[in-house]
Amino acid sequence: MRQEKNRVFRLEDYRPSPFRIPESHLTFELEPDATVVRAKLLFERADDTRADAPLVLDGDELELIEARLDGALLGADAFTAAPDRFELKAPPASGRFTLELVTRIVPSRNTTLMGLYRSGGNYCTQCEAEGFRRITYYLDRPDVLSVYTVRIEAKKSEAPLLLSNGNPVENGDLGGGRHYAVWHDPFPKPSYLFALVAGDLGVVRDRFTTMSGRPVELGIYVEHGKENRAGYAMDALRRSMRWDEEVFGREYDLDVFNIVAVSDFNMGAMENKGLNIFNDKYVLADEETATDTDFANIEAIIAHEYFHNWTGNRITCRDWFQLCLKEGLTVYRDHEFSADQRSRAVERIADVRTLRAHQFPEDQGPLAHPVRPRRYREINNFYTATVYEKGSEVVRMIRTILGPDDFRLGMDLYFARHDGDAATIEDFITVFEEVSGRDLSQFALWYHQAGTPSIAVTSNHDPKRGELVVEIEQSVPPTPGETRKRLMHIPLAFGLVGTDGRDVTYRSAEGATVENGVIHLRKRRHVIRFSGLNERPALSLNRGFSAPVTLTLEQKREDQLFLARNDSDPFSRWQAFTKLVSDALIDGSRRSRGQKPLEWPADLLQLAGDIATDGKLEAAFRALTLSLPSEADIAREIGSNIDPDTVHAARNGLVFAIAQANGERLAPVYDSLADMGPFSPDAASAGRRALRNTLLDYLATLPGGKERAAAHFTSASNMTDRAAGLSVLAHRHSGTEQAEQALEAFEARFGDNPLAMDKWFTIQAMVPGASTVDRVRALTAHPAYSGNNPNRVRALVGSFASGNQTGFHRPDGAGYRLLADVVIDLQQKNPQLAARLATALRSWRSVEPQRQAKAREALLHIAAVENLSTDVRDIVERTLA
Ligand code: PHE
Ligand code: ZN
DSSP states (O other), X not given: OOSOTTOOEEGGGOOOOSXXXXXXXXXXXXXXXXXXXXXXXXXXXXXXXXXXXXXXXXXXXXXXXXXXXXXXXXXXXXXXXXXXXXXXXXXXXXXXXXXXXXXXXXXXXXXXXXXXXXXXXEEEEEOTTTTGGGTSOBOOSTTOOEEEEXXXXXXXXXXXXXXXXXXXXXXXXXXXXXXXXEXXXXXXXXXXXXXXXXXXXXXXXXXXXXXXXXXXXXXXXXXXXXXXXXXXXXXXXXXXXXXHHHHHOOOOOSSEEEEEEESOOSSSEEOOTTEEEEEGGGXXXXXXXXXXXXXXXXXXXXXXXXXXXXXXXXXXXXXXXXXXXXXXXXXXXXXXXXXXXXXXXHHHHHHHHHIIIIIHHHHTSTTOOOSSOSEESOGGGGOOHIIIIIHHHHHHHHHHHHOXXXXXHHHHHHHHHHTTOEEOHHHXXXXXXXXXXXXXXTTTHHHHOOSOOEEEEEEEXXXXXXXXXXXXXXXXXXXXXXXXXXXXXXXXXXXXXXTTSSBOOOSOEEXXXXXXXXXXXOSSEEEEEEESOSSOXXXXXXXXXXXXXXXXXXXXXXXXXXXXXXXXXXXXXXXXXXXXXXXXXXXXXXXXXXXXXXXXXXXXXXXXXXXXXXXXXXXXXXXXXXXXXXXHHHHHHHOSSBOHHHHHHHHHHHHHHHHHHHXXXXXXXXXXXXXXXXXXXXXXXXXXXXXXHHHHHHHTTSTTHHHHHHHHHHHOOSHHHHHHHHHHHHHHSTTSHHHHHHHHHHHHHHTTOHHHHHHHHHHHHTOOSTTHHHHHHHHTTSTTOOTTOHHHHIIIIIHHHHHOHHHHTOTTSHHHHHXXXXXXXXXXXXXXXXXXXXXXXXXXXXXXXXXXXXXXXXXXXXXXXXXXXXXXXXXXXXXXX
């Protein structure tokens, strides 16, 4: 594979490219075992000061057949060509020339899913971040923008469909059973946005008229026979296009917009200009085979990729250190879209749960890195929760600081000023400083400094002076390579909640800038005096999770209970409830470890029941609140010396206690939510299903619960309810006849539907307890499983390693060994997927010593493999460091 395995790329080493490529003309002669790529590239020297510098192009596993300069065949002494590099020794002095390079590649043997590869008998490409160099020699870097014209030739019978970026120009017959199509993309783009798809696919078509009245042909391509599962994605696409016009004033810019669903894909989807390529998991859905979560994910990812057309494509990144420029911003945009399409509060709670579940452990472990990293060995390993989710939070904070109007002005300026640019984070921050007149230099640390800031808060009310005194202190823990941290600018939204649940107004606030319901922390310590408060209000802090921090708030328990019931901000109610539950669970884990009986505060059990049965609250909110913090969440809160078995015992104990204390109230709510009428994937209907399924999980722990769950499963009329029933049976009544029968019935019904079978694999991989390791290993031999398909691997092994605390962390290390075996088996075939799986071991230092030793062994076992791919080596070495 690649050479220079230990090369480190640094932000400060960035230099502009010495050459530009204004035009790229590519011809593909597609054959599975030997595809010929003819690249005719127009070069221009960009930097006169290096007039004699050679031209060096990137490659990866390429075979050069022929090279021509301005039409003339090049002799062997004029260039050097290796699989990973092409050098033209003496480019013409004029600095403007055409280089024609003919290379041969082998799509059928490409298992990395980068470059041109085969999926389901079709050809497709994946070029971000550095896959284009597996197609032809090129300046494969995001700041080299080129106008592409692409001609595709293929056997008609094998590939009736020929797609690339931009607009279709012409097509026709070639004789001998072959045909061709030509595509032209007028928008200059970096190579990572190139795409080609060829094959035999079904299509769903629609049409969209943009705000200025331009018609756009929309197409979603899927495997034949799956067209009827693409309707929801099409609907989501149309809604995304309209939303971006209405909320950001962004209009689509080509005559066509195509989406292709493929079944072998390393990530969720890819925003190639005019030709998005999707993991089919995020396109295909109907009630029979997809859950409400799948529908919501499809909506979000369709929107995300579409939104990239402006944030990513029209304005791209100067270099890969700027990845968050497109990703953080685009995640922010898709979160806002989902919030507008669904329930804002519910969306925010779900997003914050995801952030805390994925980004916080990353930021608090060995793989921590700034939102804009300064160095990397393998860029593939930086498509992380920090770049995406924390990157989105940073954009959200900019909006919190500026307010909606200035934020929109800043975005408008960003689009106007940088359209067509390969931009940087500095460019992005500057537009907001300019429109608002604010100094964001301290705020910019959010991009540059890794680690989750922690905030410690105490408050005291002085009735005589009518003052509430709030003391706030910030600190940022050290992270790898960054031992000393600087003070951050942290916007903390807050409310002072009066006895009637409404926010009270204070006369003045001193000690920090406080504006529009936001406290701006800039110093290590602030003592803030709110005056004009004769009665003591309850402090509601970090409302809406305005800043991604960990908060230690010394607060009276009565205040927490009060806020959980009465805060006007639903997010804060959820936050207050979750805090109470977390504290109880941490205490429960401690008791369980000390072999003491579990005890739960009666007021908490009562509160849970009240929320479950409160018809004034949105069903989805009640469901989210009642789906308690996961075992991984609790472990993260505990922080160190974790014994996952005691965490599991505590969480189960609390679920049982809530069910016991409230069972008589819960069952009628469960019954009242029974599926009625035809299926609709809308948020309100999904919320009712979510609440009913969450309640089932509680009720299943009571007498008759197994039978209830079995009936729930059998009578389910959609996948959401069916999968929930199966999961409750398999997890709460593992090994029983009912659970086994349900698993068999599911397999019999969906055995030939890979995406549905993924759910079946995941549910089994998540069965708590020591024996699941063996079950997972056995399932890797199941006919529906394939170690080559990323979705299968993630559904079975990925969910086991990252979602099954008791199984994965089996004290004898068998779970870690299983993961290591799978990583080692995959690491050459698909380095990217293998590396991502390996990150499941990133929190190894927070488990108790015996397990820690076993986890370390597994990591060392991987590290000892000869010829380890750069991707995996990078993750394993940083994890062990
Ligand atoms: N850029 C893609 C997205 O965020 C993610 C991706 C990265 C896909 C690398 C494939 C490879 O939408
Ligand atoms: Zn993205």
